[in-house]
Amino acid sequence: MTDKAADWALPLIGAIIKGEGNPPTTIQALTAKFKEAFADPDAKRAAARKIAALTQTTTTSEYVTEFRNLMAELDWNTEAYIAQFTRGLHWKVKELLSTKDNIPDDNLEAIFAASVKIDNTRWENKENRPKKAPAKSPATVATTSTTTTQRVRLSEDPNYVTPEERDCRRASGLCVKCGQKGHGIKQCPNGWKATVKEVAKIAEDVESGKD
Template identity: 30%
Template sequence: MSWVRHLPRAMTESSGHTSNPAESALADLATRMSQQEQTLPVLMEQLNVTNQRYQRLETVLQQLQEQLSSTASGSVPAPATAAAPAFGTEPHAHASGGVVSPGPEALGSPEITHFRSAPPRQCPTFSGEFEDCFGFLLQCRLAFEDSPRSFPTDSMKISFIVGLLRGKALRWAEAKSRNPNFLSGSYPDFLEDFKLTFCSSETTTDIRKRLLHLSQGRRSVVDMSLEFRTLAAMTSWGDDALKAAFIEALNDRVRNQLALCPEPSTLDGLISLCISIDKRHRELQKTPFRDLSPPAVRRPSHRSPPLDSPEEPMQVGRTHLTPEERQHRYSKGLCLYCGKPGHMVHTCPAASKGRAHQ
């Protein structure tokens, strides 16, 4: 008799009420693998749809950024017409549980209204002047920080700056653009090259020399103090040294008046005092001069009657002699006053009577 005959019946024959656990596990695993094989194409299709949406959104965003950059450069292009999927649109599902890609109406070109990127600030143009270089770069940096969505890449920052160049600065950019990597290079490298070309390379010693040789001249203290503060901000001098340099830069008129005032304790106080002194002097120069002394008293002048002279002979009628008549009386020996012979004008009885009546 075989050993199989002695095994329990449950181990040799299958029952309708119990099943082999290994066979059940294998059957379950096969079912799951079949379901996963059916689901995998659906997931791949969903992934493709998502990638298409992402690419279209990226295209629209790039076009919007180009519009903003062109607007800042002075030219407004036509609005973009690229297609983009609507935000929040979900794929359509079949009754069997599968997923299909959205139709053309779902992948149209709706307007993106869920967010707005702040436009970059209007920056001034730059013509290559050394004294304007750092200020121009500061304005550009503020534009980048105010609107980071508008300048996500180095190439867009470089293009924005190049669009603001004029004159010799633009000619420099034209020469550099012969390199195909000029506009698509690294922004830090572009910035370093830009500063090396256009920004002043003054050292701290040079700035201190300019500060010590600063002179007010005929300028107002307000104008001179603006240049002084600009140079002082680039040095590490304290208030005492800056006060001494500022006083040395004043003209004699303001400095002499400043000597009569108490010494201010701070540089700001000194500058404010000098501005007040200079402003008062300039107001006095514009005021017309008025003589406040009392007017002189005029005394009436008494004129004595003129004495008769041979040059002004008079007749009895008190009329002047004509040159011909005067010559006639001289030649005949007649009186120049009455015209009678026998006496001269100083002994003329008629002249004596006339003076007596006056």
């Protein structure tokens, strides 16, 4: 113990031993007296600024730890600590805390414990919540021309002849419809299951290809 600290502490110790006056009788009270005598006023002001700006950005447990560390540098009363603590508390925890009628509103330790419990439960519920299935991408709607639509309809018919096959048959002098020699599509004796309009369309394509 330094001379300055001894000069401060010895009279207090003597008063405690003799039971004289009103000396601090608990460790907390003695610590408060010591800080009052030797604490750096600049450090106290810095701690006050920090605790005023402190807000919960992670878990409530970590927030409580940071709050306690700053409390050690200050000598506020319980009411001031409670007001500051709840001000910086996460809004959801604060909302749920306000519904707990069994938590004394003047007991800082009880408020610490209840807030941590509420936050832990909140995180557990979040982790256990069923995961939403990823949204399916909307089916791409292809914009097609009238000609393409007609070809798709024709392609579903077993007698449909693709444009490439028609060109190949035409180049070989074959009937575009049945692929045989000796006649054209209009004179083809083989049956055709497509509609009259579809046959006319293919015939028109064939005739235009001859030009």
